[in-house]
Amino acid sequence: MRKYGIEVAAGVVPVLLVFLYMLGINVIPFVFLVVIGGAVFYTARGRGKLTAVSSGKKRTEVAASNFTFDQIGGQHRAKQELIEALDFLVKREQIAKLGIRPLKGILLAGPPGTGKTLLAKAAAQYTDSVYLAASGSEFVEMYVGVGAGRIRDLFQEARTKAKKNGKSSAVIFIDEIEVIGGKRDGGQHREYDQTLNQLLTEMDGIHANELPRILLIAATNRKEMLDPALLRPGRFDRHIGVELPDKKGRLHILQIHAKNKPLAEGINLDRIAEQTYQFSGAQLESVMNEAAIYAMRDSAGAITVKHLTSAIDKVMLGEETDRESTAEERKRVALHELGHAIMAELVRPGSVSQVALSPRGGALGYVRHQPQQEQYLYTKSFLNGQIKITLGGAAAEEMFYGERSTGSRGDFEQAVNIVKMLVESGLTEMGIVDASMMTPDKWAEVSNGTLNEQMAETKEMLEKSRAVFEHALDILLREETLDGSEFRELMRQVSAA
Structure with missing residues (x-):
């Protein structure tokens, strides 16, 4: 009945307006009334901009989903x-x-x-x-x-x-x-x-x-x-x-997303789970998908360790770029990354997964770290060690060039955030304080004092490893990538010499 009522109205109203017009009556006010009434009716029906459900479209349910x-x-x-x-x-x-x-x-x-x-x-x-x-x-x-x-x-x-x-x-x-x-x-x-x-x-x-x-x-x-x-x-x-998965959880996620993908013989997903610390489930799914894409680019029949490693780097930092830097810039970047890597091995032996000189995303080089075990509580000594690792690149540049570059900006931001964590956790000389009550000048004083102290200790530790820089620099410039185990073996050989 409602449908026929609309059709009758649509036919009668125009005829009525024409009839009134022929009688010499001004029909413009009637036209405005009809338009306004139609707009109100259209909105009330759920098809206007003011409708409670956008565009009047019914929401689709997933009642038949088999997702478990x-x-x-x-x-x-x-x-x-x-x-x-x-x-x-x-x-x-x-x-x-x-x-x-x-x-x-x-x-x-x-x-x-x-x-x-x-x-x-x-x-x-x-x-x-x-x-x-x-x-x-x-x-x-x-x-x-x-x-x-x-x-x-x-x-x-x-x-x-x-x-x-x-x-x-x-x-x-x-x-x-x-x-x-x-x-x-x-x-x-x-x-x-x-x-x-x-x-x-x-x-x-x-x-x-x-x-x-x-x-x-x-x-x-x-x-x-x-x-x-x-x-x-x-x-x-x-x-x-619903937190980020631990190593066991990451392994489970990788296994789920690897079921429909051909993996080469000898692939150890447990090792990949170690290298993807702090990755979310979505990132882990992306790692497996990107690894399959790399395998397709190489026309390979199966996903290899190389493909998985490249996929991890891409998810973390982005795709490789074609930036061409000068030989001096490459050397500076190599020394910077070696500073991070050497400091990481001195503070936390076995934590370096890869040292790379290839540019990715906004980085000209990078060091990928992996924790030896999951950790949820941090001590003052642990956080000070993290500051040393972040300052290792800038310290290496000062050692060999006498000055820093803009490449340390991101490292300093990380170091300042760690200092903030120390203050808010009551792990500084100030003791337990309300961080919101600290003035900008006080924050600057605490940050400068902590970072200058850690920078001095970092330079002192790296200076003792100058021979490692000299031996690893040529290899990194030539190979562009050093695996963590290769880097540790190199450090062991230099130390034994």
């Missing part, structure tokens, strides 16, 4: 915690007997690329639920009330699609929840506040005795920005950390 937790690597603890929370949806009779209130929301917090979206998809598969995904930015609009309307429509759509597909539950995943869930400061951001208020209202409206049940899963890498009202129990009941 077994396909996610490196997040064993997060998976176990999430599965336990999801059992409240799956084992309904058991939780009813124990009087457990089902969870309304689960917050996944962690760095980018660690698999938060994949965990949400696997959660929908595990609970046999309809899965709807959205990003926080989808609910932000310049018009007040639009975001709140989109929140209402999202929850309503989840219920409707769950009933339509015969599901008893629906999983709503909102990525970048901090966009709409940020702390309210009493400012003029009425649109953001209304959107957040509507989200809180919808979560309060999720009841255990209603079908279909709604589970909201949100992801963020900035949990500290979220409003306390959103984080309290009864809304986001579980906060699950």
Whole structure:
């Protein structure tokens, strides 16, 4: 009936306007009224710019996804915690007997690329639920009330699609929840506040005795920005950390992404896992993919160690560039990188994975390090050693040229950040202090004092290894790359001579 009503109106209105025009009546005001009425009707129907769901397009759910937790690597603890929370949806009779209130929301917090979206998809598969995904930015609009309307429509759509597909539950995943869930400061951001208020209202409206049940899963890498009202129990009941994988987790991820790729004989993925310290799951997937691309470039039938090493360097620093530097620049860069490498071996023996002179990204050369073991707590001596390693390049330039170059700028930024960590952790002579109360002059005093002290010690240690510089320089300039084991053997031979 609605369809025929629209067709009748579309035919009658033009005829009526022509009739009035022939009678000599000014029809322009009527035309304006018709246009304005049509615009309002168009917006109310959900196809205008003010609509709660952009362009009136329905959100596509991934109800038929076969993505499971077994396909996610490196997040064993997060998976176990999430599965336990999801059992409240799956084992309904058991939780009813124990009087457990089902969870309304689960917050996944962690760095980018660690698999938060994949965990949400696997959660929908595990609970046999309809899965709807959205990003926080989808609910932000310049018009007040639009975001709140989109929140209402999202929850309503989840219920409707769950009933339509015969599901008893629906999983709503909102990525970048901090966009709409940020702390309210009493400012003029009425649109953001209304959107957040509507989200809180919808979560309060999720009841255990209603079908279909709604589970909201949100992801963020900035949990500290979220409003306390959103984080309290009864809304986001579980906060699950999805952190960067450790060595065992990295190995698992590499094995998953290596299943459909031909690896050459003798490839040791455990060694690759060691060299990819602090890599996220997304970066590890990229390493395997880039290694396959390198193999294709070489027309190789399988991925070799060389391809994997190049892929790691590309993910860390970018693609090799064709910059042509002068012979003097190459020598300076080689001495700079050797300074980093020698200092790293003196401070942490066995930590150098590769010394390279080939330019990548914005770097003219680089040293790739690998920790001997995972470490989560740092002492003052450890951090001072890290400062020495970062200053090794500048110290080497001063040793051989009497001055530094602009190539040390990034090293100094890292060193200053380490000093900041020392201060905030109460590991300096000042003791435990509130870093926010320190003045810029005090920060400068502490940084200069610490860095000058560490620079002096770095020069003294490197001066004792001048012979290593002289022997390794020609080899690095000729070969452009030194493997960590080769470099350590060279240092051993020079020391024994």
